Amino acid sequence: MSEIELYDYDLPRELIAQQPMATRSDARLMLVDRSTGAIDHRYVRDLPELLDPADVLVMNNSAVVPARLIGYRTKTKGRWQGLFLKADESTGIWEVLTKTRGTLTPGESITIQDRNGVEGMHLIVVARTDDGHLLVTPTMPSKFDDTDSFQAAADWLERFGRIPIPPYIRNGHMVDADVENYQTVFADPRGSVAAPTAGLHFTDKLLQEIRAKETATAEVTLHVGIGTFRPIATESLSEHQMHTEWGQVDAATCKTINERRQNGGRCVCVGTTSVRVLESAAANNAGDLKPWTGETDIFIKPPHQFAVVDALMTNFHLPRSSLLVLVSALATRELAMAAYKAAVAEEYRFYSYGDAMLIV
Structure with missing residues (x-):
């Protein structure tokens, strides 16, 4: 058996959630205790x-941008679809x-075409990258008079893009409810092409209840x-080339985490x-x-020694997947x-609209 086969499992298709719970915090929460190996069954609303x-x-x-683009080749009318990955400002x-x-x-x-099928933005082909991705520049036909309102890539995508629902949810077909459902209640800086899905379980009410118990x-x-969806294709983990993502941790967050851990608290991700x-x-300090x-391409796999993280809530x-390997490194x-x-x-x-586990 190859190394990657150790991270395989069979999943009945009917267990892949196609929509979230009506109330986010009503999702189930499996409680996994690393010290005893015990597995218990709770609900996200029990977090406080x-x-x-x-x-x-x-x-x-991080907020999800409407990164899925649908349209046609202007000259041939042939159907076209793509996924925005990044922009060079x-x-x-x-x-x-x-x-x-x-x-x-x-x-x-x-x-x-926007999500209502209305034609608008054009993408002008520049070249292809070595790995086959398309390089394009966005432009607006002269018949539109609001071109100046599109400054950042996210501005264009908010108007003409669609929520990039994963292919295992309704074959990637977006519905209007996804605009709200596939976004966390605390989403702010725009930049993700997939939701940080464990965060989808939180409501403002649940966060208030957690803070009321003095948990920071x-x-x-x-x-x-997009690399987050890519399965590991190599036989051994050491051969896997991890995707790169942009991240940031500010001083206030560092101060809170360090103080809490120094006083016996846990950093629960x-x-x-x-x-x-x-x-x-x-790792950089x-x-x-x-x-x-x-930019980080960190690949967390056994026997990773965690420097900061003490517990994890995850879908x-x-x-x-590299995500299942990460979970295995902790648990x-x-x-x-x-x-x-x-x-x-x-x-x-x-998966994305499904339940969660809390590894402690």
């Missing part, structure tokens, strides 16, 4: 009593992932990239993205948590896979 007053709950505040050039058939040549135009809350930023950015910040901004992840592979086996047996709801 599961967290200690001395703890700090750390959340990724100095040149205005976008990098887009697309699988459309045919050869797109430099100078060619793509007409983009803090925020980090990690803009989630909401989501694997929060783990990655905190461990990246520590000789193991000490200090303010940090930059259930895809087989053979041990044996306990993580036992928890997944229990989740299938108990018919937990899986």
